[in-house]
Amino acid sequence: MIKYLFFVCLLWSGTIFSQDQATFYFDVDQDYLNRTSEVKFTRWLQDNQQIKISRIEAYCDSTASFAYNKRLANSRAEHIKKRLEENTILIDSTAIVVAFGDDFIGATQHGIHRKVVVFYQKIVRNSDLIIPSLVQNVNTVNPLEAPVTLTSIDLTTQLQKAKAGEFIILQNVNFKFNSEVMVDPAADILKELLRFMQLEPTLKIEIQGHICCNSDPKDIKLSTRRAKAVRDYLISNGISQQRLSYKGFGSNKPLFILPEKNEKERAANRRVEILIVQK
Template identity: 35%
Template sequence: MRNIVFLFILIHSISFSQNKFTVYFDTDSHQLQLSELNKLDNFLKNKDAKILKLIGYCDYRASNGYNDTLASNRAKFVKGIIEKVTDQKQIEIESKGENFKQNSNLTLNRKVEIYYEEIPKKEIEAAATNDLNNQVITAKVGDKLVLKNLYFYNRSGVFRPESRPVLEELLAVMKKHPKLKIEIQGHICCQEGTDIENTSEVRALAVYNYLKANNIDPNRLSYKSFGSTKPIHKIPEKNEEERNENRRVEIQIIEN
């Protein structure tokens, strides 16, 4: 009996620790209007969160089967946006259709609830496990150092919150070693040939602009895009680990 009580308390505490964010849909639509898209985009870009589950809902106006499908499509639509913006995968989806306690205000029934856990700040800070300063001290001209745990939103040069410690560490290194000159080099994964969207260049430029905006002399900085021409692992990669290692930003020591 004690084990059952303990299990109940544990499950309750886990579910209680989850947070919820909600977006709302127009009648008979599984796509978000611009105002709700902006709300979702702001949430994803400004919240350090791990998305756990999406639940889709409908109002009662239509058949049960139709509403269940519509609610599922709403959840899938939100999942697609989350994957594009955050690169988070394997998010659980559930459809409740009209099978829940309906609100008298029908607009509040046409929704997707996003359940998430906030990532503690100490975990974000701990993400910068790469001791860049020690590597710079022992590096020779021409050496390349990977900026580990530097993350961007999908196909963009916008840094994810977890990247702050890495950027701050790089900035501190540049300030500590005033003679250090670097070339920032961008790489992508997954596709051979031309980097059509110039993602690798945009990301190298983002690091360059961050340092320049924080008073690092641009004469000490340059940037270059390599696309997918210098992969660590052969393309196509075998798994996500190899893809992550191929999509990277490196710094090459030009002068120290």
Template identity: 35%
Template sequence: MLSLLLLLLLNGSFAQEQFSVYFESNKSDLVKKELLRLEDWIQKNSKSKIVAINGYTDEVGSVEYNDSLAQKRVDFISDFILDKVAIREDFKTRSYGENFNQSQNKAENRKATIYYILEKDLERENEILGIKEEEIDDNLPLHEKIKLAKKGTVILLKDINFFQNTFAITPESNGALYDLLFVMQNNPTLKIEIQGHICCVSSDRRKLSLERAKQVRRFLVAKGITMTRVSVTGFGINHPIYPIPEANEEQAAANRRVEIEILSK
């Protein structure tokens, strides 16, 4: 059985894919033909992610019996796919029994349906599922932001600045650097990616954004944080907050920034 469950309502407005297998009357295991279809689906979707499995029955039998049978069908599929296809952490199984829009063809009602997201769409997973990320109050201290952050959350490191056209960190940045260090020390399983951004130019030919991210990592490593916990990337001018060329210094300052992305907690 899969242990982590969440109520995930599925409706036609979602863009996830779906795949159904069909059961014999009063059965909760699959005949060979349907089992082969399921195995084929698993092979083709080893890099997809399952978000839910729903179970259904026809109207033969009592409501209580059908609810139980529908759940047994879900359990059969859940056990069969375990460790074969990635499953969303808040995955949910649901048994509808006969309480759904029944087909006139009873055989079509004896089924379990897998809802999943293709590998190519995983970057849009929450968007597809209609899940909105809660915004973290920008005024919170860094350690509070980290507590609220989830994997994939990007946090601006305020008050980290560099001397013009270099990757040398200014002395007034020390407070922000030590805030980050304390967060890493107090969250020993935390892994981050430091992301550098620059402003005001047409291209990052000198890879200054990457060097600035590396410089922040050098500080952390020098203070005892293992390099395996800190990766770096330089986005150059590819992800500006304001269009380049910026209209004023305020916009330029916003564009030249260092952020961290939560890789794991």
């Protein structure tokens, strides 16, 4: 049994935290993919539907001015980002988009540095790794609201980097069917949020609840109760009510258009976010 758990842990760590990258090239002075990379990009999209983008880096060569190259690199990054969004590829809420002009080592190697590098991680569902003691009771969770584990930068790092007005998705905050009762591992992420708020007494947040699969714009009751449940957890552990507010949006602010096409889209729409109000 110990060997089995050890093997599963190795499999888990090797899958969830590994990060891949794909590189696509552009012709000189162009912000759309060259013919070869267009074919590669299309095939890559077909083979990588269950991924999350963590970083996009765009580069230019040094054949023009720094300002021009910076603008061109940014256009290349935005081109790829738009293509990913059009293909409903999940982009992490903390994803970083970086545009380099010719301000990097190797910029004079023209052809190989007219490129965009996409860093991404595979999305791993709980059902992909079956550990008997961790399997949820199938009678307590709606199949359309089953927990989905997404790889991400840890919450503390996101909170440290976030500015007022920015949103952070609380990964793995899941609930029982048609209920505001949370399902583990929500406790872990909420403990992390609690610790950060204890260390940063000036931080104020708004907790926002969202649901999937419901086209009625007036039905916000469940999402409101779930947002309130997160707020109540923080208050019960000593965080001042003055630092917390909450709001439910139902399905009015989906990341993917309703009706969702698949479980990836339902999982993305079914979420709890926090808005940084003051830091």
